[in-house]
Structure formats: C-alpha cells, structure tokens
Amino acid sequence: MLFNDCLHRNNISPRRFLRLSRQIGCCKVIRTRLKRKMTDQSSDALAPPSGTGQFISTPNTKTRRWRAFVAYWILGLCNNYGYVVMLTAASDIIANQSGESTSEENNNNTNHQRNCTYMSTGAILLADILPGLMIKTIAPFLPFFVHIRVIICLLLASAGFISVAYSKTLVISLLGVVLTSFCSGFGEVTYLQYSSFYDKNVVSTWSSGTGGAGVIGALSYSILHSIGMRTSLLVMLIIPALMGISFWIILPRPSEDDIANALDIQKIVNEQELQHPKEAIKKKLSLIPGLLKYMVPFALVYFFEYFINQGMFELIQFENSSLSQAEQYRWFQVTYQIGVFLSRSSVNFFHIKQTWYMTFFQALNLVIFTTEAIYYYIPNFYIVVALVLWEGVLGGSSYVNTYYRITNEVLEENKQFSMAITSFGDSIGITLAGLTAIFAHNSICKLPPP
Numbered sequence: 001m002l003f004n005d006c007l008h009r010n011n012i013s014p015r016r017f018l019r020l021s022r023q024i025g026c027c028k029v030i031r032t033r034l035k036r037k038m039t040d041q042s043s044d045a046l047a048p049p050s051g052t053g054q055f056i057s058t059p060n061t062k063t064r065r066w067r068a069f070v071a072y073w074i075l076g077l078c079n080n081y082g083y084v085v086m087l088t089a090a091s092d093i094i095a096n097q098s099g100e101s102t103s104e105e106n107n108n109n110t111n112h113q114r115n116c117t118y119m120s121t122g123a124i125l126l127a128d129i130l131p132g133l134m135i136k137t138i139a140p141f142l143p144f145f146v147h148i149r150v151i152i153c154l155l156l157a158s159a160g161f162i163s164v165a166y167s168k169t170l171v172i173s174l175l176g177v178v179l180t181s182f183c184s185g186f187g188e189v190t191y192l193q194y195s196s197f198y199d200k201n202v203v204s205t206w207s208s209g210t211g212g213a214g215v216i217g218a219l220s221y222s223i224l225h226s227i228g229m230r231t232s233l234l235v236m237l238i239i240p241a242l243m244g245i246s247f248w249i250i251l252p253r254p255s256e257d258d259i260a261n262a263l264d265i266q267k268i269v270n271e272q273e274l275q276h277p278k279e280a281i282k283k284k285l286s287l288i289p290g291l292l293k294y295m296v297p298f299a300l301v302y303f304f305e306y307f308i309n310q311g312m313f314e315l316i317q318f319e320n321s322s323l324s325q326a327e328q329y330r331w332f333q334v335t336y337q338i339g340v341f342l343s344r345s346s347v348n349f350f351h352i353k354q355t356w357y358m359t360f361f362q363a364l365n366l367v368i369f370t371t372e373a374i375y376y377y378i379p380n381f382y383i384v385v386a387l388v389l390w391e392g393v394l395g396g397s398s399y400v401n402t403y404y405r406i407t408n409e410v411l412e413e414n415k416q417f418s419m420a421i422t423s424f425g426d427s428i429g430i431t432l433a434g435l436t437a438i439f440a441h442n443s444i445c446k447l448p449p450p
Contacts, residue, residue, distance in 0.1 A: 064252040065199055071251035072195065072202040076209025077216065078243035079187040082157050082180040084217030084337075085236065086128055086164070114315070114449050126434040131178045132185025133427040139189040140420035141281055149190040150247050156183035157240040165233035185427065187243075192403065192419040197254040200407040204347040207400035211344035214337030284417050291418055294402050295425035297359040301398040302429035304362040308369045308391060309336060311437030315373035315444055318381040328381065332388050339392020340399075347400045355405070358398040365391050370440070376450045399426065 156179050163176030195202050224232030313332045317325050352358070368387060372378050402422060410418045 067250055067252050068198045068202050069205045071246045072191070072198075073205040073209040073212070074246040074250065075187075075191050075243060076206040076211075077213045078157075078209075078239050078246065079153075079184055079191065080210040080213035081217045081239050082160060082236075083128060083132075083184040084214050085221045085233075086160065086177045086180045114445055114447065126431065127174055127177050128181050129427060129430045129434060131181035132188075133424070133431050135182050135185040136189055136420070136424045136427050139186055140193075140417050140424075141284060144190075144193055144416060146190060146194050149186065150244070153183050153187045153190065154240045154244055156180070156186070157243070158237060161233045161236050161240075165230045185423075188423050189420040192423060193416040196407070196412070196415040196419065200404070203403045203407055204345070204400060207347065207396070207403065208341070208345035210399075211337075211341030211396055215334070215341050218334060218337055284421075287414055287417060288421065291422060294355070294406060294418075294422050297355045298398055298402045298422065298425040299429035300359045301355075301362045301395060302426040303433045304359075304366040305391060305395040306430045306433035307437050307440070308366060309333075310434060311441045312369045312373045313388075315441065316369070316384060317376075318384075321381045323381070331385065335385050335388045336392040339389040340396040343393040343396030344400045346397065347404050351404060352397060352401045353405060355398055355401055358394045358401075362391065362394045362398075365394070373444055374447065374450070 160176045160178075160180030160183060163179060164173050165176075167173040167176060191206065192203075195206060220236075221232065224235060313329055316328075316332075318328060321328060323331065365387065369391075372384070378384055402425075403419065406415065406418050406422060
C-alpha cells in the first residue's frame with residue numbers, strides 16, 4: 001500500500017521505477033519481484049482516493065507508527081540502561097577493593113598535592129566499552145536474524161546483572177560488566193539495523209531513549225543503592241524483561257505498509273549472504289570508504305567527549321563551593337546526561353546535516369576543560385556546569401543527526417549495514433578516549449596545584 005502511495009506522490013510510473021532500479025544497481029531478483037508485485041496489483045489499487053492526490057493514512061497505520069515510536073524509545077532506554085548502571089557500579093566495586101581513598105578522604109590532604117587518585121575512571125570506562133567495540137566490529141558482517149539476536153541480548157543483560165549481584169570477587173564483577181557491554185553493543189547494532197524497516201523517525205525515538213537511559217539509570221542506581229547493591233541489581237532484572245516485551249509485543253511486525261519494499265530487499269540480501277558469504281563481505285567492505293563522512297566526525301566527537309568525562313571531570317574542583325568534590329563530580333555527570341537526553345530528542349524539531357560542526361565545538365570544549373583542570377581559571381562552579389551541559393548537547397546531537405543522515409542518504413539495501421558499522425565509530429572514539437584519559441589524568445595528578 002505504502003509502495004503504491006510512494007509511486008503516486010512522486011509521480012513515478014511502475015515502468016519508470018523499474019528503470020530507476022536498474023540505474024541504482026538493484027539486483028535482477030529484486031527487479032523480478034517488483035515486476036511480479038506490480039503485475040498482481042489491480043489498477044484500482046494503484047489509483048489514489050478520488051478527489052485527492054495522496055494516500056490517506058488509516059487509523060491502523062497511525063497506531064502502528066506510534067507503537068513503533070514507543071517501542072523504540074523503550075528499546076533505547078533498556079539497551080543503554082545496563083551500560084550506565086554498570087559503569088557506576090564497577091566504579092564503586094573497584095574503589096572499595098583497590099583501597100584507594102575516597103574523594104571525601106582526600107579533602108584532608110595538604111595543599112602541596114592535588115586531590116586525585118591514580119585510578120582514573122578511564123580504566124572503568126575501558127572495561128565497559130571494549131567488549132561492545134568487539135561485537136560492533138563483528139556483528140555488521142553476520143547474517144541478520146533479528147529474533148535470535150534479541151534473545152542473545154536478553155540473556156547477556158540478565159547474566160550481567162546476576163553476575164555482579166552475586167559476585168564475591170572483582171573478577172566476577174568485571175565479568176558482569178563485560179556481559180552487559182556485549183549486550184549494549186550487540187543490541188545497538190541490531191536495533192539500528194532493524195530500524196530500516198520502519199518510519200525513519202524511529203531513529204529519533206531510539207536516540208531519545210538512549211539519552212533517557214543516562215538520566216534514569218544514574219538516578220535509579222543512586223536510589224536503589226540504598227537498599228544494597230545485590231538487591232538493587234536483582235530489581236533491575238526487570239529491564240531485560242521490559243526489552244523483550246517492547247520488541248515482541250509493543251513493536252509491530254514489519255509489513256509493506258511500514259517499509260514498502262525494504263523487507264523484500266533484506267530477505268534477498270540475507271539469502272545472498274548465506275549463499276555467497278565471501279562476496280557479501282567484499283561488498284560490505286567496499287561500502288566503508290563512502291561511510292567515513294559519517295564515521296570520522298562521529299568518532300572524534302565521542303573521543304573528545306569521553307576524554308573530558310573520564311579524564312578531566314575528577315580533576316576540576318572548587319574548594320569554595322558548598323558541594324564536596326564527590327558531589328561536584330556527580331552533578332557534572334547528571335548535567336552531562338541531561339544534555340545528552342535533550343539533544344538526542346531534538347532531531348524532529350531541527351536537523352543538523354553538517355555533523356563536523358559538533359566536532360569543532362567539542363574539540364574547543366576539550367581545550368577548555370583540560371586547561372581548567374590544570375590551571376583552575378574558571379571562577380565559578382556553575383559556569384563549568386553550563387559547559388558540561390553544552391558538552392552533552394553536542395555529543396547527543398552528533399549521535400542522532402549522524403544516524404538520521406544515514407536513514408535519508410543511504411540506499412535501502414545498504415542501510416542496515418551502514419547503520420551497524422557506523423556505530424563502530426563512537427565505540428572506537430570512546431575506547432581511545434579511555435586509553436588517553438588514563439595517561440592525561442595521571443600526568444595532571446603529578447602537577448602541583450595552581
């Protein structure tokens with residue numbers, strides 16, 4: 001139905017559409033299926049409703065669209081929730097078992113050295129991002145069997161929460177972090193690929209959900225932590241269950257009304273990948289150079305962003321503030337998550353095509369935060385809070401606008417792979433940020449206070 005509507009709204013005849021499909025490189029099998037589909041459709045079905053020049057959406061179509069939007073918001077929330085919670089939980093575990101002094105204890109130090117430890121949160125970040133980076137590298141080249149992938153994600157998320165809840169050693173706790181990271185990375189690749197079957201605006205609701213995961217995850221962990229880490233993590237098992245409900249119950253199944261011809265194309269792509277895996281991998285590799293215009297600025301924004309968060313936040317302190325160092329750090333993190341949430345929810349209001357703008361401004365933020373960590377020249381805590389909010393806005397804008405560009409600019413048969421491999425960009429940026437933040441953090445710690 002939507003396929004016919006697209007032809008009418010764009011004044012394209014079936015014969016012209018077939019000619020265009022040859023020009024953009026659609027395979028012979030796809031064109032054959034298109035011919036069969038058009039032959040089977042009656043002339044009445046091809047005509048728009050009388051008195052109008054466009055397709056009128058039925059209530060059922062609107063309901064399915066909104067179900068997809070709601071489901072993708074929940075999927076984004078559930079997918080990133082464990083990542084946020086485990087990053088916070090792992091930091092607590094390592095601080096307790098390493099014997100490092102806390103920020104409050106460090107306040108008793110003399111003024112001849114800085115209030116910082118040599119266990120940068122960049123080390124925690126690496127434990128929570130490297131597994132996701134690995135799976136994002138592999139997953140785009142695997143056949144797309146979405147139900148199997150979702151089941152794997154649910155099992156990984158549940159195992160991650162249970163491992164940390166019942167852990168008695170640091171190794172088992174970090175194993176839980178690793179399992180959750182695998183879930184987050186694999187889920188992001190899978191759900192972004194699957195979004196090509198739906199309205200392009202599901203990318204914005206997914207992005208909004210991932211932004212909401214930062215705020216909700218941080219707040220819920222802080223609240224539930226008062227009842228004990230084990231109990232709070234077991235309560236959080238509701239998140240994998242909610243992910244399953246969202247995918248299999250709330251999210252409508254793909255149909256021609258949702259995706260026009262995308263489902264037929266993807267079935268053929270999957271068949272070709274299984275029958276000719278080497279040729280399929282070669283084709284995917286050939287697409288990567290054309291995707292660098294999305295991936296490079298995306299990776300740089302996240303490199304700058306996480307270098308600031310995991311290397312500099314701990315070192316920026318205001319002694320004349322009513323807040324302790326630990327409280328200042330937590331407010332930086334909460335403010336950052338609010339900025340990410342707002343910007344990831346913004347693409348339906350305004351779209352930024354030139355994502356290099358975010359890269360430039362984030363690089364400027366890197367200079368400001370690094371020099372502030374060294375020289376303490378910003379006079380007021382709330383000025384830094386405003387800069388942190390701006391930093392989060394830039395990071396979230398880069399995320400949602402990058403994927404939104406792909407949904408609009410990439411050919412349908414290449415969209416799933418493009419979505420998946422582009423997610424590799426932010427992971428490599430975060431990984432490099434974690435590595436460099438450790439050395440930068442420790443180098444600044446050795447400097448005398450200004």
